[in-house]
Amino acid sequence: MQLERLWLTDFRNYAAAELHPAPDGLTVVTGANGEGKTNLLEAVGYLATLRSFRGAPGEALVRAGAPVAVVRAEARRDGRGLLLEAELHPTGRDRVQVNRQPLKRTRDLLGALQVTVFAPDDLELVKGGPAARRRYLDDLLVALHPRHDATQTELDRVLRQRNTLLRQAGGRATPDVVATLEVWDAKLADAGEKLVTARRGLTAALEPLVSSAYAQVAEAARLRGSHVGVRLAYQASWEGGLAAALAAARGDDLRRGVTTVGPHRDELGCWIGDLPARTHASQGEQRSLALGLRLGGHRLVAERIGSAPVLLLDDVFSELDADRSAALLDALPAGQALLTTAGSPPPGAEARHVVRVEGGKLLP
Ligand SMILES: Nc1ncnc2c1ncn2[C@@H]1O[C@H](COP(=O)(O)OP(=O)(O)OP(=O)(O)O)[C@@H](O)[C@H]1O
Numbered sequence: 001m002q003l004e005r006l007w008l009t010d011f012r013n014y015a016a017a018e019l020h021p022a023p024d025g026l027t028v029v030t031g032a033n034g035e036g037k038t039n040l041l042e043a044v045g046y047l048a049t050l051r052s053f054r055g056a057p058g059e060a061l062v063r064a065g066a067p068v069a070v071v072r073a074e075a076r077r078d079g080r081g082l083l084l085e086a087e088l089h090p091t092g093r094d095r096v097q098v099n100r101q102p103l104k105r106t107r108d109l110l111g112a113l114q115v116t117v118f119a120p121d122d123l124e125l126v127k128g129g130p131a132a133r134r135r136y137l138d139d140l141l142v143a144l145h146p147r148h149d150a151t152q153t154e155l156d157r158v159l160r161q162r163n164t165l166l167r168q169a170g171g172r173a174t175p176d177v178v179a180t181l182e183v184w185d186a187k188l189a190d191a192g193e194k195l196v197t198a199r200r201g202l203t204a205a206l207e208p209l210v211s212s213a214y215a216q217v218a219e220a221a222r223l224r225g226s227h228v229g230v231r232l233a234y235q236a237s238w239e240g241g242l243a244a245a246l247a248a249a250r251g252d253d254l255r256r257g258v259t260t261v262g263p264h265r266d267e268l269g270c271w272i273g274d275l276p277a278r279t280h281a282s283q284g285e286q287r288s289l290a291l292g293l294r295l296g297g298h299r300l301v302a303e304r305i306g307s308a309p310v311l312l313l314d315d316v317f318s319e320l321d322a323d324r325s326a327a328l329l330d331a332l333p334a335g336q337a338l339l340t341t342a343g344s345p346p347p348g349a350e351a352r353h354v355v356r357v358e359g360g361k362l363l364p
Helices: 037-049 120-127 130-144 148-169 175-220 242-256 283-305 322-331
Strands: 002-011 014-019 025-030 069-077 080-088 095-098 115-118 230-235 267-272 310-314 336-341 353-358 361-363
Touching: 002 037, 002 336, 014 037, 014 361, 025 037, 037 069, 037 080, 037 115, 037 310, 037 336, 115 283, 120 130, 120 283, 130 148, 130 175, 130 267, 130 283, 148 175, 148 242, 175 230, 175 242, 175 267, 175 283, 175 322, 267 283, 283 322
Parallel strands: 025 336, 025 353, 115 310, 310 336
Antiparallel strands: 002 014, 002 069, 069 080, 080 095, 230 267, 353 361
C-alpha cells in the first residue's frame, strides 16, 4: 500500500498543502514544536479510519474560521490507483468519495487506505486501563474487516440507550422498563457476541506475532529475559451466553443505573512470562511490549490483507532510548513510513526523504 500524494485544505493549521512522500521507506517530517507535524499524520490517519488518532473531535480538525476541511490523497493498492477524498464539516456531516464517486455512507471509505499508528502515548496500551486495549483490538478488527465498524457503532448506540433507560428507571423494574430492557438486551447480546467472538479470534492470532516482535525489541534494548514469551488472553466480563448474563445482572444494573456486563467491560490481559505486564513489568519492558503490540498488529494486517499498511510514526523516537530507537527502526517492516520528529532524525533515518514543516506550511 502506498500513499503517493496528499493534499490538505483548511485541515488543522494547514490552509493549503501538498505532500509527496517517498514511495518506499521513510519520509521524515521535521519542524519545531507546534508547527503541524502531527497534524499531517493525523490527516493521513483520518482518511484511513475516519477519526483522529489523538481522539480529537471532528470539529477540531477543521481550520479555525474555515467552513470545511478537505483531505485528498492519491494512493496505490495492489497496483491500482485510488483517489480518496474526505470533506469534514464542523457539524459532523462528512462527505467521502473514492475515484470521484461519492460514497453513500462515510464508513464505506474504511479499508481503502490502511495505516498503523505509533504514537507517544502508546505506553498506555500496557500501563493504562482496559479501554485502551479494547480500542487496540477494535481498531485492528476494523482494519481487517471494515464491517466490524458497523457492529461497534451499533453496540455503542444500544449501550447508550440502555444506560439512559437504566438511569431514568431510578431502580424500579416497572413492566414498561422491563419490556424495553428486553428489546435492548436482545440487540446488545447479538452485537456483543459477534464482537467478542471476533476479539477472541484476533487475540489468538496476535499472540505469536506480538511475542516475537516483543522479543526482537527487548533483545535489541538488552532487556534481561527478552526471550521470555508474551501471553495475551481475552477476558470477558461474564461467563456463558451474554443474553443470560444480561438477564442475571438486570437487578444490579437497575440499582446502579449502568450496564455492568458486556464487551465494554472486557479486558485484554497481557503477560510477560508469568507476570501481568500492567502491574509487574518494568518501564523498559512496558515500552517494548507497547511497540510489540503495534508491530504485531501491523504484521497481522499486512499478512491478512496482503499489503503492508502505511506506517505513521508520530514522535515515537523522542520517547525511546537509542537502543530501542535502533531496535524499532530495525524491526520496522519494509514499506512506506512517515515519521515526525522535532529534533534530528534518529540514527539510521537521517539520509532519507526529509520534509520541513513551519507554521502549517510544507517547505520545499
Ligand atoms: N483547527 C485548528 N485550526 C487552526 N490551528 C490549529 C487547529 N488545530 C490545531 N491547530 C494548531 O496546530 C498546531 C499543532 O500542530 P501539531 O500538533 O501538528 O504540532 P507538532 O508539529 O506535531 O508539534 P509537537 O512537536 O509539539 O508535537 C498548534 O499550533 C495548534 O494551535
